[in-house]
Amino acid sequence: MMQNVIIGQYIPADSLIHRMDPRSKLIAVFIFVLIVFLANNWLSYSLLGIFTIGTAAISKVPFSYLLKGLKPIFWIVLFTVILHLFMTKEGPVLLDLGWAKIHEGGLVKGVFIAFRLFFLILLTSLLTLTTTPIDITDGLENLLAPLKRLKFPVHEFALMMSISLRFIPTLMQETEKIMKAQSARGAEFSSGPIQQRIKAFVPLLIPLFISAFKRAEDLALAMEARGYRGGEGRTKLRLLQWKMRDSFCLFSMGVLIVALVIFRS
Amino acid sequence: MELSTEQVSHLYNKGTPMERRALYDVSIKIPSGSFYAIIGHTGSGKSTLIQHLNGLLKPTSGSVYAGETTIRSDEKAKRLRDVRKRVGMVFQYPEHQLFEETIEKDICFGPRNFGASEQKAKRKAKETLQLVGLNEEFLQRSPFELSGGQMRRVAIAGVLAMEPDVLILDEPTAGLDPSGQKEMMELFATLREQKKITIILVTHSMEDAARYAEQIVVMARGSIYMQGKPAEIFQQKEKLHEIGLDVPEAIQFIKALEKQFNIKLPKAFTVEEVVEVVRSILKVGTTP
Ligand SMILES: Nc1ncnc2c1ncn2[C@@H]1O[C@H](COP(=O)(O)OP(=O)(O)OP(=O)(O)O)[C@@H](O)[C@H]1O
Ligand SMILES: [Mg+2]
Numbered sequence: 001m002m003q004n005v006i007i008g009q010y011i012p013a014d015s016l017i018h019r020m021d022p023r024s025k026l027i028a029v030f031i032f033v034l035i036v037f038l039a040n041n042w043l044s045y046s047l048l049g050i051f052t053i054g055t056a057a058i059s060k061v062p063f064s065y066l067l068k069g070l071k072p073i074f075w076i077v078l079f080t081v082i083l084h085l086f087m088t089k090e091g092p093v094l095l096d097l098g099w100a101k102i103h104e105g106g107l108v109k110g111v112f113i114a115f116r117l118f119f120l121i122l123l124t125s126l127l128t129l130t131t132t133p134i135d136i137t138d139g140l141e142n143l144l145a146p147l148k149r150l151k152f153p154v155h156e157f158a159l160m161m162s163i164s165l166r167f168i169p170t171l172m173q174e175t176e177k178i179m180k181a182q183s184a185r186g187a188e189f190s191s192g193p194i195q196q197r198i199k200a201f202v203p204l205l206i207p208l209f210i211s212a213f214k215r216a217e218d219l220a221l222a223m224e225a226r227g228y229r230g231g232e233g234r235t236k237l238r239l240l241q242w243k244m245r246d247s248f249c250l251f252s253m254g255v256l257i258v259a260l261v262i263f264r265s
Numbered sequence: 266m267e268l269s270t271e272q273v274s275h276l277y278n279k280g281t282p283m284e285r286r287a288l289y290d291v292s293i294k295i296p297s298g299s300f301y302a303i304i305g306h307t308g309s310g311k312s313t314l315i316q317h318l319n320g321l322l323k324p325t326s327g328s329v330y331a332g333e334t335t336i337r338s339d340e341k342a343k344r345l346r347d348v349r350k351r352v353g354m355v356f357q358y359p360e361h362q363l364f365e366e367t368i369e370k371d372i373c374f375g376p377r378n379f380g381a382s383e384q385k386a387k388r389k390a391k392e393t394l395q396l397v398g399l400n401e402e403f404l405q406r407s408p409f410e411l412s413g414g415q416m417r418r419v420a421i422a423g424v425l426a427m428e429p430d431v432l433i434l435d436e437p438t439a440g441l442d443p444s445g446q447k448e449m450m451e452l453f454a455t456l457r458e459q460k461k462i463t464i465i466l467v468t469h470s471m472e473d474a475a476r477y478a479e480q481i482v483v484m485a486r487g488s489i490y491m492q493g494k495p496a497e498i499f500q501q502k503e504k505l506h507e508i509g510l511d512v513p514e515a516i517q518f519i520k521a522l523e524k525q526f527n528i529k530l531p532k533a534f535t536v537e538e539v540v541e542v543v544r545s546i547l548k549v550g551t552t553p
Pocket of ligand 2: 311312313357436
């Protein structure tokens with residue numbers, strides 16, 4: 001179960017996507033999240049599909065791995081598709097079940113929504129799969145820097161994010177470990193009636209919370225011991241470098257936007 | 266209950282870029298009532314191997330036999346319950362698994378899951394708490410206000426209360442003070458003698474392995490590297506050095522004595538035995 005969650009994992013590899021500046025990746029993903037909503041016909045959706053699959057191919061992250069990461073959201077997608085299938089009343093009736101009619105428009109919309117969700121999840125997971133948490137934080141801090149003038153705590157926000165990202169895999173490992181320890185004492189997590197299963201999570205959650213709090217405390221102490229005082233006057237060991245490929249990435253996002261605007265109906 | 270594995274291999278994160286092979290064709294047989302120690306460098310697959318013995322991990326290929334039950338990669342989880350009850354497992358840092366309000370409730374968790382009545386579970390809680398060296402007053406206290414070593418004892422009591430036939434211990438004494446370590450090890454040895462429990466001990470302490478185990482299994486890079494009686498294993502100093510392990514200090518001491526004075530001495534694995542050997546030399550007056 002835990003092995004299917006791929007958000008927050010980083011897969012080291014040497015690919016164009018891995019080498020890109022985190023800022024360009026962040027901007028690109030942000031733009032992508034917005035323009036996904038521009039697509040509204042087969043042509044524009046195919047365009048998005050080609051773009052997403054192309055990016056995944058360049059990133060050298062195995063497709064089988066990405067597909068596995070999509071598994072947990074499969075039910076959510078299915079649910080939205082079914083909802084659209086029955087709720088949309090456009091176009092000719094394809095199927096009359098008596099108590100409900102399925103219209104062509106509903107089918108098309110359902111399929112589109114499914115693709116939209118898959119593209120979104122795929123591209124956002126590609127961001128974390130190809131960028132180390134530190135890079136994401138640096139990039140974000142850099143991009144949000146103008147907000148400092150509005151007294152928005154950019155540095156703290158970025159730090160919080162990187163710590164959360166950093167600890168997702170640790171938390172999963174911990175979860176697995178405690179699940180095993182409690183299973184050895186006869187706890188059942190994956191079978192039995194639903195009330196029992198909910199109750200079975202208490203022996204998992206309490207140790208998990210305790211260790212998470214303890215870890216947070218330790219981390220805070222370690223940071224303080226090393227003289228951490230927030231972002232004021234802090235310099236960076238690794239500077240972000242904007243290269244040709246990053247400009248090219250943004251350029252191709254621009255092309256994608258124009259193409260979508262032209263092809264959408 | 267006899268435990269054995271046949272050509273067990275295990276892959277972690279199978280089918281992902283992080284795929285990692287932790288065991289290669291491991292075959293081992295642990296007879297009922299024996300005391301086995303598993304030693305090996307960190308990352309050699311010790312924890313992975315023992316988690317197969319009660320079905321917490323399933324082999325990627327090969328089979329595990331626990332009593333009458335066979336565990337293979339396609340086995341359903343239902344039949345594993347009986348194995349889990351009979352093969353108790355104490356993990357590294359078991360204190361992380363405590364969760365109940367009171368120590369009594371926490372110890373009862375295992376027995377209750379395996380169908381013991383409340384009365385019986387409570388009785389077992391009292392008994393096992395005493396076994397691990399804590400008195401009855403602790404029963405109603407919260408496990409979270411204990412010291413690390415006391416928490417460890419409570420966690421171990423929680424496994425003992427299930428009355429397992431086999432007790433698997435993954436570095437049970439790591440992080441305890443020296444006297445606490447010794448007490449724990451003595452407790453396991455006593456349990457084996459009195460209740461005929463099979464003990465499988467994973468340890469980094471060559472001294473403990475030499476002193477308590479009947480059989481030692483040495484693991485390296487996911488395979489069994491050597492297996493035999495402590496005397497046989499610790500004779501092969503060079504072979505152990507190759508995988509970064511050392512022989513107990515007592516044996517090193519005797520070896521050094523033998524070399525220095527060019528004499529042959531009886532075997533000694535523990536400090537007490539060394540003292541005996543040295544005393545006997547002095548008494549007999551064969552000092553060169
Ligand atoms: N949950 C896991 N996911 C992925 N790989 C793992 C996992 N647990 C262990 N491994 C890997 O399997 C190998 C064997 O690990 P194992 O925990 O069995 O070693 P060990 O002999 O118990 O070491 P130690 O003495 O440090 O406890 C190691 O290389 C480790 O990195
Ligand atoms: Mg281990």
